[in-house]
Amino acid sequence: xxxxxxxxxxxxxxxxxxxxxxxxxxxxxxxxxxxxxxxxxxxxxxxxxxxxxxxxxxxxxxxxxxxxxxxxxxxxxxxxxxxxxxxxxxxxxxxxxxxxxxxxxxxxxxxxxxxxxxxxxxxxxxxxxxxxxxxxxxxxxxxxxxxxxxxxxxxxxxxxxxxxxxxxxxxxxxxxxxxxxxxxxxxxxxxxxxxxxxxxxxxxxxxxxxxxxxxxxxxxxxxxxxxxxxxxxxxxxxxxxxxxxxxxxxxxxxxxxxxxxxxxxxxxxxxxxxxxxxxxxxxxxxxxxxxxxxxxxxxxxxxxxxxxxxxxxxxxxxxxxxxxxxxxxxxxxxxxxxxxxxxxxxxxxxxxxxxxxxxxxxxxxxxxxxxxxxxxxxxxxxxxxxxxxxxxxxxxxxxxxxxxxxxxxxxxxxxxxxxxxxxxxxxxxxxxxxxxxxxxxxxxxxxxxxxxxxxxxxxxxxxxxxxxxxxxxxxxxxxxxxxxxxxxxxxxxxxxxxxxxxxxxxxxxxxxxxxxxxxxxxxxxxxxxxxxxxxxxxxxxxxxxxxxxxxxxxxxxxxxxxxxxxxxxxxxxxxxxxxxxxxxxxxxxxxxxxxxxxxxxxxxxxxxxxxxxxxxxxxxxxxxxxxxxxxxxxxxxxxxxxxxxxxxxxxx
Amino acid sequence: xxxxxxxxxxxxxxxxxxxxxxxxxxxxxxxxxxxxxxxxxxxxxxxxxxxxxxxxxxxxxxxxxxxxxxxxxxxxxxxxxxxxxxxxxxxxxxxxxxxxxxxxxxxxxxxxxx
Numbered sequence: 001x002x003x004x005x006x007x008x009x010x011x012x013x014x015x016x017x018x019x020x021x022x023x024x025x026x027x028x029x030x031x032x033x034x035x036x037x038x039x040x041x042x043x044x045x046x047x048x049x050x051x052x053x054x055x056x057x058x059x060x061x062x063x064x065x066x067x068x069x070x071x072x073x074x075x076x077x078x079x080x081x082x083x084x085x086x087x088x089x090x091x092x093x094x095x096x097x098x099x100x101x102x103x104x105x106x107x108x109x110x111x112x113x114x115x116x117x118x119x120x121x122x123x124x125x126x127x128x129x130x131x132x133x134x135x136x137x138x139x140x141x142x143x144x145x146x147x148x149x150x151x152x153x154x155x156x157x158x159x160x161x162x163x164x165x166x167x168x169x170x171x172x173x174x175x176x177x178x179x180x181x182x183x184x185x186x187x188x189x190x191x192x193x194x195x196x197x198x199x200x201x202x203x204x205x206x207x208x209x210x211x212x213x214x215x216x217x218x219x220x221x222x223x224x225x226x227x228x229x230x231x232x233x234x235x236x237x238x239x240x241x242x243x244x245x246x247x248x249x250x251x252x253x254x255x256x257x258x259x260x261x262x263x264x265x266x267x268x269x270x271x272x273x274x275x276x277x278x279x280x281x282x283x284x285x286x287x288x289x290x291x292x293x294x295x296x297x298x299x300x301x302x303x304x305x306x307x308x309x310x311x312x313x314x315x316x317x318x319x320x321x322x323x324x325x326x327x328x329x330x331x332x333x334x335x336x337x338x339x340x341x342x343x344x345x346x347x348x349x350x351x352x353x354x355x356x357x358x359x360x361x362x363x364x365x366x367x368x369x370x371x372x373x374x375x376x377x378x379x380x381x382x383x384x385x386x387x388x389x390x391x392x393x394x395x396x397x398x399x400x401x402x403x404x405x406x407x408x409x410x411x412x413x414x415x416x417x418x419x420x421x422x423x424x425x426x427x428x429x430x431x432x433x434x435x436x437x438x439x440x441x442x443x444x445x446x447x448x449x450x451x452x453x454x455x456x457x458x459x460x461x462x463x464x465x466x467x468x469x470x471x472x473x474x475x476x477x478x479x480x481x482x483x484x485x486x487x488x489x490x491x492x493x494x495x496x497x498x499x500x501x502x503x504x505x506x507x508x509x510x511x512x513x514x515x516x517x518x519x520x521x522x523x524x525x526x527x528x529x530x531x532x533x534x535x536x537x538x539x540x541x542x543x544x545x546x547x548x549x550x551x552x553x554x555x556x557x558x559x560x561x562x563x564x565x566x567x568x569x570x571x572x573x574x575x576x577x578x579x580x581x582x583x584x585x586x587x588x589x590x591x592x593x594x595x596x597x598x599x600x601x602x603x604x605x606x607x608x609x610x611x612x613x614x615x616x617x618x619x620x621x622x623x624x625x626x627x628x629x630x631x632x633x634x635x636x637x638x639x640x641x642x643x644x645x646x647x648x649x650x651x652x
Numbered sequence: 653x654x655x656x657x658x659x660x661x662x663x664x665x666x667x668x669x670x671x672x673x674x675x676x677x678x679x680x681x682x683x684x685x686x687x688x689x690x691x692x693x694x695x696x697x698x699x700x701x702x703x704x705x706x707x708x709x710x711x712x713x714x715x716x717x718x719x720x721x722x723x724x725x726x727x728x729x730x731x732x733x734x735x736x737x738x739x740x741x742x743x744x745x746x747x748x749x750x751x752x753x754x755x756x757x758x759x760x761x762x763x764x765x766x
Binding site: 003006031032034035036037038039041042043045046071110113114115142219 | 676677679681708709710711712714715738739740742743744746747748
C-alpha cells in the first residue's frame with residue numbers, strides 16, 4: 001500500500017465489521033504506543049484485510065490515551081475508563097468493543113513483531129484460536145533476560161500441571177481469535193490480571209474451540225511495566241482460582257448462544273423516544289434519529305417505542321410506531337417492558353436525558369431504570385444520553401434555589417447516572433461528558449457520539465429571502481431557555497435607534513416543566529413592537545423558519561448538553577449569537593462552529609452581540625459559512641452509522 | 653573514507669559511499685551497534701546515507717538516535733540523510749512528535765518511500 005492509501009485509512013471509516021480488529025492493552029505506554037501503532041498500520045496496510053485498532057487502556061497515568069487520540073486516526077478507537085483493573089480486563093473491554101471477524105490482541109511493546117501476524121492469519125483458516133508461541137519448533141527468542149526465561153518456564157509448568165494445558169506457550173501476548181470464539185470466550189472469562197491468557201486457553205479447551213500454535217520470533221522489549229516476581233505469584237494464585245471456578249461450576253460447559261445470525265438477517269432495532277406531536281423533550285431529535293436509522297441497510301426492522309401523551313405519531317413505510325410509554329406517568333416501566341416483550345427487538349436504543357420520561361422525579365427515574373431492567377431480562381440496551389447531572393446548573397435550569405434541594409437532586413442524578421450506566425452501552429454527545437462518566441464513575445461502556453445535523457441543504461442562502469432582519473430563538477422555553485434577556489436586548493436596540501425593522505421570532509413551545517411561561521412572557525412584553533411568537537413549529541416549516549432568520553440567538557441561562565438548534569442553525573448557514581456558557585462554548589469549539597458571544601444574564605451584552613451581527617453583513621455571512629461547514633461535517637446520517645455499528649456488535 | 657566495514661548484527665555498510673542499511677527492527681537494541689558503527693565518521697565531515705527500506709519497526713530509541721546522529725554529524729560539517737524509507741519508518745517519524753525541523757530534513761527523501 002502506498003502512503004496515500006494510509007491517508008485514506010487514517011481519515012475514512014472502515015466497514016462496521018472489518019476483517020480484523022487489533023486490540024492493544026496499554027498501561028503507561030506513552031513511550032511506546034505511537035511507534036507501535038505506526039508499525040502495525042504500516043504492516044497491515046500491505047495486507048488485503050480491512051482493519052481497525054482498539055487501544056484499551058488500563059488506567060494509565062502518563063497520558064497514553066490522549067497520546068493515541070491526538071494521532072487523529074479515524075479507525076483507532078481508544079477505550080480509557082480511567083481505572084486500573086488489569087490486562088485481562090483491558091483486553092476483555094477491547095474485544096467487547098471490537099467489530100472484526102478476526103480479533104488479535106497484541107502487547108503494546110511489539111515484542112512479537114507485527115509481521116508474525118501473516119502466519120497467524122493463515123492459520124486461522126483451520127483453527128478458532130491461533131496463538132503465537134515461543135516454545136514450538138521454529139520459534140526464536142532474542143534478548144530475553146534470565147528472569148523472563150525462568151518465569152516463562154515456570155508458567156508453562158504451572159499451566160500444564162494446574163490447568164492441563166498441553167501448550168508450549170500460553171503467555172505470549174499475540175493471540176488471534178475468530179469472532180465467534182472471541183465473543184464466547186471473553187463473555188465468560190473472569191480473570192482481570194495477567195493470567196487471563198491461561199484462563200482463555202483453558203476455556204477454549206473446555207468449550208471445544210480448536211487452538212493452533214504458530215512459532216514466532218520474539219524480542220524482549222525493555223521498559224516492561226511488569227514486576228516479574230509479583231506477576232509469578234499472582235499467576236499461581238490465579239491458576240488455583242481458575243481451577244476452583246471450574247470445579248464449582250462458574251464456567252459453562254457448552255458454548256454460549258451465538259447471535260451472528262443478526263448480521264445476516266438484519267438488525268431488529270427498537271428506539272425509545274418521543275416524537276412529534278409529543279410535547280415532551282427531544283422530539284425533534286427523535287424524529288430525525290428515527291428517520292436516518294430507518295435508512296440504514298443493516299436495519300431490517302425499526303420499531304419506535306413512542307410516548308403517547310399527546311397522541312401517537314403515525315407509522316410509516318420505514319418504521320413502525322408502538323405506543324409504549326407516557327410522559328410523566330408511573331406506568332412507563334410496565335408498558336415499556338410489555339412493548340419490548342411483544343416486539344422482541346435485538347437491541348433497544350433509548351434517546352434520553354434526565355427528564356425525558358417526566359418532570360416528576362419518580363416517573364423520570366423509573367423510565368431511566370428501563371435500560372438496566374431490560375438488560376437484566378436479556379435484552380441488549382443502548383442509551384444515547386444527552387446530558388449528565390454534573391454538567392447541569394440545576395438552579396439555572398429551573399430546579400429551584402434551595403441548596404438542600406439542589407444537593408438532593410444532584411445526588412439523585414448521580415444515582416440515576418449509575419443506573420443508566422448499567423445499560424450495555426452509553427453514548428453521549430459531548431467529549432467532557434465521556435470524560436466525566438469514565439473518570440467519576442469508572443464507566444468502560446461509554447463513547448462519544450456527537451449530536452449530528454439533521455439536514456444539510458445544498459448552498460443555503462446567505463440572507464433572508466425578504467431582506468428583513470430577523471433574530472430567531474428556537475426551542476422549548478421556560479426553564480434554562482428564557483426570553484426575557486432577549487426581549488430586553490431588543491428593547492435596548494430599539495431605544496438606540498436604527499433597529500426598527502428588526503423582528504424577534506420566538507419559535508417553539510413551553511418546556512413541559514414550565515407550562516404557561518411563553519403566554520406570561522408575551523403579556524409582560526405586550527408593549528414591545530417587532531416580536532412574534534410562532535407557537536409549535538411543524539417539521540415541514542423548520543427550513544422556512546431558519547432561512548427567514550438573519551441570526552439565531554441562544555438566550556440560555558444554563559445548558560444541558562448538546563444543542564439541536566445550534567446544529568440546525570449550522571445546516572441553514574445562519575450566524576449564531578451564543579452565551580459564554582461552558583457546554584455551549586465546548587460544543588462550538590469542539591465541532592468547529594462560530595458564534596458572536598455575549599454574557600449570560602446581561603441584556604446589554606446581548607444587545608451588543610445582536611448589533612454586531614446585524615450591522616456587519618460580512619461578519620454575519622462569515623459566521624454562517626463557518627457554521628454551515630461545521631454542520632455538513634457531522635451529519636446525523638453518519639452518526640447513525642455509529643449507533644447501528646454499536647447495535648450490531650451488541651446483537652452479535 | 654572506509655572501503656569495507658562489517659558491523660555487528662544486521663547493520664552493514666554496503667559501499668564506500670557509506671550507505672548504512674537500517675535493520676528491520678530499529679529499536680533500543682540496535683542503538684549501541686549503530687553508534688559503534690558510525691563513531692569513526694563523526695570525527696570528520698562525512699555524509700552517511702541511512703537506507704530505511706527494510707525498517708519494519710522503529711521505537712523511540714531509534715528515533716532519538718536519528719536525531720542524535722544528525723546533530724553529531726552536523727557539528728563537524730557532515731550530514732545524515734535517510735533514503736528509501738519504508739512506510740513503517742515514515743509513519744514512525746511522522747507520528748513520533750520529533751522536532752519538525754528534523755522530520756523536514758529526514759523527509760527530503762520521501763519521494764522514494766513506499
